Structure formats: structure tokens, C-alpha cells
Amino acid sequence: MENIGNLHGVSHSHQTGDLMSSPHGRQSTTSHRNLVSHGRSAMVSSMASILEGAGEYRTDHTLSGPLHPAMTMSCDSGMSLSSTYTTLTPLQHLPPISTVSDKFHHHPHSHPHHHPAHQRLTAGNVSGSFTLMRDDRSLASMSNLYSHYPKDMSGMGQPLSPLSNGLGSLHNSQQTLSAYGPGAHLSNEKMLSPGGFESHAAMLSRSEEHLARGLGGHGAGMMSTLNGMHHHSHPHSQANGSMLSERDRQTTGGGQGSGSGQVEEINTKEVAQRITAELKRYSIPQAIFAQRILCRSQGTLSDLLRNPKPWSKLKSGRETFRRMWKWLQEPEFQRMSALRLAVTLVSFSR
DNA sequence: TTAAAGTCAATAAA
DNA sequence: TTTATTGACTTTAA
Structure with a gap:
């Protein structure tokens, strides 16, 4: 060390x-x-x-x-x-x-x-x-990487569907693509459905493999290309209730991507609950999520999850919630793959 | 300068 | 091992 x-x-x-x-x-x-x-x-x-x-x-x-x-x-x-x-x-x-x-x-x-x-x-x-x-x-890049991925997977639509939460089903994969694409924004609604996340574990593994391959492949190239456009805008979808204000996002299509995902208002409490649920569901330790996704310490995440402050009272702390929110917005396989893999690996090690 | 917000890191508790 | 708590510290805005 x-x-x-x-x-x-x-x-x-x-x-x-x-x-x-x-x-x-x-x-x-x-x-x-x-x-x-x-x-x-x-x-x-x-x-x-x-x-x-x-x-x-x-x-x-x-x-x-x-x-x-x-x-x-x-x-x-x-x-x-x-x-x-x-x-x-x-x-x-x-x-x-x-x-x-x-x-x-x-x-x-x-x-x-x-x-x-x-x-x-x-x-x-x-x-x-x-x-x-x-x-x-940033997510963006990541997304890109994955984004190309879906294509390959198109064939695999099935597997995804389940994971996708039921709502978006297959589409998710596609969505991903478009989403990151030029102004597209996902139609949100994708997930958020609380129960939605289930299954993917199995699929994840599969996905990961693909990812690996995909990444290895032209991933880089893609990235650059995509990056050019700023996709990241996708976040916005607020879908169900997490966001207090829904408007914007959907329209957002092109404009705002401005960066950092300006998500308007996020229902911090709900996001906290969802994150908590997901972490549990997939057995992702707070420390991992906090560091990998939020770039925060475990203690910070724990506190945020347990005592989320109302959006209106947040200042710079909004960024942290935005990240959580974005993560929730990512297609399941996408958002989980990195973490999941990590977790898996860890478990191996133990 | 002060207060509030946001984090970290250590450590206690499960 | 993972999560919760907490004191200390930085940053930012009155």
C-alpha cells in the first residue's frame, strides 16, 4: 500500500x-x-x-x-x-x-x-x-459504453424485459440507446415501479459478460462518439413519484442536458427508500454504493438514507440525491452491472 | 464572523 | 460484516 x-x-x-x-x-x-x-x-x-x-x-x-x-x-x-x-x-x-x-x-x-x-x-x-x-x-461515459450494448442484446430482449421492470420491458434496452442518444430522453416512466427491480440477477450475470465483451470491443470508440453528444440527459425521467415536479424532464429533450442533470425536484425520501431497497435487494453494501456511485462515504450515505432532508432544504447536497436518482433511472442491468460485478467479485474474494 | 449544510472518518451497534 | 452515529472540519451564504 x-x-x-x-x-x-x-x-x-x-x-x-x-x-x-x-x-x-x-x-x-x-x-x-x-x-x-x-x-x-x-x-x-x-x-x-x-x-x-x-x-x-x-x-x-x-x-x-x-x-x-x-x-x-x-x-x-x-x-x-x-x-x-x-x-x-x-x-x-x-x-x-x-x-x-x-x-x-x-x-x-x-x-x-x-x-x-x-x-x-x-x-x-x-x-x-x-x-x-x-x-x-461519469455516468455518461458509462452509459455510452453500455448503450451500444443493447444493440447486441436486442436479440436478448427477453431477458431484459423482466428486469426492466415490467414497465419498459424490452424497450429498455432500446431505450437505453436512444436515451443516450442525441437528445433523446428516456421516456421515463421506466422504472420506479417499486417492485420492479427484481429479477435481474440472473440476467445480470449474462449482461455482464456481454458488457465485458462489448466494452472490450468498440466500447471506446463508441464512447467518444456518443460523448460528443451529451447524452446524459436521460436522467430526467421522473416517472412516478420521486420527482415532485414532473414537468420538465420529459420535455427536456434537448435542451437541458445541461449537465449535471438538473433534475428539478426530487422526492428525497422516496429516493432514499428506493435506494435502500435496491441495495438490500442486491445485497450491495452502502459503502460500495456510496463510493462508486455517489462518491461519498458510507456514513454519509447512511445518514442520507435514513434522514433525507427535503429537497427544498438541500443545497449542494442535492447533487448526491441527483446521483442516486440518476442511478435509479438507469436501466437495471446498466446500473447494476458495475456494482453488481463489484459485489460479486468481492464475494468471491471472501 | 457566524451559522448552516455537507462530508468524512472513526467507532459503536447490529 | 454492514449499518448507524457522531464529532470535526470545510465550504458557502448571510
């Missing part, structure tokens, strides 16, 4: 400034915490990294460059997609990646927190790049 630490340093450089300012160095600690993630065996570590944000991505730092984080959803600052992407492009030389895991682990890193820090990304040479990459691997 020490090594890692060093490597780490690089990326951290950008934060240095911040660190200095913070007496404690709490942040630095933070980063470590992710990296360190309590040592597990080597093999495990790779998996762990996936989950935990990483531990060793640096181990192979050689590779780290290439790797695109895409799959891991990560914490991005929400906006910055476009810019981020830019950075990304150069960095990634498409990895020959053979397996998903590869991708996973390398990903550039991750210390999830420090958002604020990265936004500034100060210059740090390399570090800058890394940072960016990871930032970006």
Missing part, C-alpha cells in the same frame, strides 16, 4: 493546495482510505479496487493511463462531462482489454472524495489528466 500511496501522490498533487489549507489533512487521509481499503490479498485487491475506488489502479499504473473508467461509474462532478471527455480522449489509448476486470482496475483512480479538489485540477501534470479522467467517467 505504501507504494500505492506514492503513486497516489501524483494524482493528489492537485489537491495539495487543498491539503495545505486543511489543517488536518483530512482529505489526504481520505484518499488513502480509499486506496488502502484495508489490504486484501492481491487478487482481491483488484476487485477491491473496483469497489473501493481503487486501490491499485496504480499498481499497474502503467496501464492506468489507458484505462478508461468508463464502467465504473464514478463520481464526477456532474458537469464537466464535455470538458472531461476531452481530456479523456487523449489519454486513452484504447486498451486492448480483454476483460472487464481489466478495465476496472485500472481505472485511473479514484479517490472519490475530493470533489472540490478536482474541480480545480490544478495543473498537475499528469495528475491533472488522471483526475480528469476519473471525473468523467
Whole structure:
């Protein structure tokens, strides 16, 4: 781990400034915490990294460059997609990646927190790049990756349907595609139906395989292409009740994608309940979800889940709920695959 | 400067 | 092992 630490340093450089300012160095600690993630065996570590944000991505730092984080959803600052992407492009030389895991682990890193820090990304040479990459691997990228996926799956529509929750059934797969596409926004309604998530476990596994393949394949290419358009807008679908205000989103078609998904109002309580339910359903530990999807600590997530504040009272904390919301909006297989895989791997390790 | 919001990280509790 | 709690700290807005 020490090594890692060093490597780490690089990326951290950008934060240095911040660190200095913070007496404690709490942040630095933070980063470590992710990296360190309590040592597990080597093999495990790779998996762990996936989950935990990483531990060793640096181990192979050689590779780290290439790797695109895409799959891991990560914490991005929400906006910055476009810019981020830019950075990304150069960095990634498409990895020959053979397996998903590869991708996973390398990903550039991750210390999830420090958002604020990265936004500034100060210059740090390399570090800058890394940072960016990871930032970006925002959902968008991820989505893209997957998006192409559906095509392949079209044949598999069946499996999806169940998962999709019943509502969207097959469509989901397609939706995904279009959704991320040029202005398309999903029609939302897709899920939210509470009971909806069930089944996919089985399918997930399948999906994952495909993903792996897919990703390995042209994933990268796709990404870039898609990225160009900013898809991420999809989030909006509020479907049922989570969103208080429904309007917008649906229309959103093109416009707003502005980034960061400006979801208007989110019923935080409901989102919290749904997230809680999903985590339970799939046995996803809060810590994993918090770090991978929200880029927050377990304690934070726990608190948010148990004591969600009303949207109107939130400030910057809205971003966290938006992420949760977005995640809920993702097609099941998509949103679960990363986590699921991670979880699975972990369990293996244990 | 103060207060509130948001997090983290440590640790207690299940 | 996972989740809940909590004190400390940063950031942001009066």
C-alpha cells in the first residue's frame, strides 16, 4: 500500500493546495482510505479496487493511463462531462482489454472524495489528466459504453424485459440507446415501479459478460462518439413519484442536458427508500454504493438514507440525491452491472 | 464572523 | 460484516 500511496501522490498533487489549507489533512487521509481499503490479498485487491475506488489502479499504473473508467461509474462532478471527455480522449489509448476486470482496475483512480479538489485540477501534470479522467467517467461515459450494448442484446430482449421492470420491458434496452442518444430522453416512466427491480440477477450475470465483451470491443470508440453528444440527459425521467415536479424532464429533450442533470425536484425520501431497497435487494453494501456511485462515504450515505432532508432544504447536497436518482433511472442491468460485478467479485474474494 | 449544510472518518451497534 | 452515529472540519451564504 505504501507504494500505492506514492503513486497516489501524483494524482493528489492537485489537491495539495487543498491539503495545505486543511489543517488536518483530512482529505489526504481520505484518499488513502480509499486506496488502502484495508489490504486484501492481491487478487482481491483488484476487485477491491473496483469497489473501493481503487486501490491499485496504480499498481499497474502503467496501464492506468489507458484505462478508461468508463464502467465504473464514478463520481464526477456532474458537469464537466464535455470538458472531461476531452481530456479523456487523449489519454486513452484504447486498451486492448480483454476483460472487464481489466478495465476496472485500472481505472485511473479514484479517490472519490475530493470533489472540490478536482474541480480545480490544478495543473498537475499528469495528475491533472488522471483526475480528469476519473471525473468523467461519469455516468455518461458509462452509459455510452453500455448503450451500444443493447444493440447486441436486442436479440436478448427477453431477458431484459423482466428486469426492466415490467414497465419498459424490452424497450429498455432500446431505450437505453436512444436515451443516450442525441437528445433523446428516456421516456421515463421506466422504472420506479417499486417492485420492479427484481429479477435481474440472473440476467445480470449474462449482461455482464456481454458488457465485458462489448466494452472490450468498440466500447471506446463508441464512447467518444456518443460523448460528443451529451447524452446524459436521460436522467430526467421522473416517472412516478420521486420527482415532485414532473414537468420538465420529459420535455427536456434537448435542451437541458445541461449537465449535471438538473433534475428539478426530487422526492428525497422516496429516493432514499428506493435506494435502500435496491441495495438490500442486491445485497450491495452502502459503502460500495456510496463510493462508486455517489462518491461519498458510507456514513454519509447512511445518514442520507435514513434522514433525507427535503429537497427544498438541500443545497449542494442535492447533487448526491441527483446521483442516486440518476442511478435509479438507469436501466437495471446498466446500473447494476458495475456494482453488481463489484459485489460479486468481492464475494468471491471472501 | 457566524451559522448552516455537507462530508468524512472513526467507532459503536447490529 | 454492514449499518448507524457522531464529532470535526470545510465550504458557502448571510
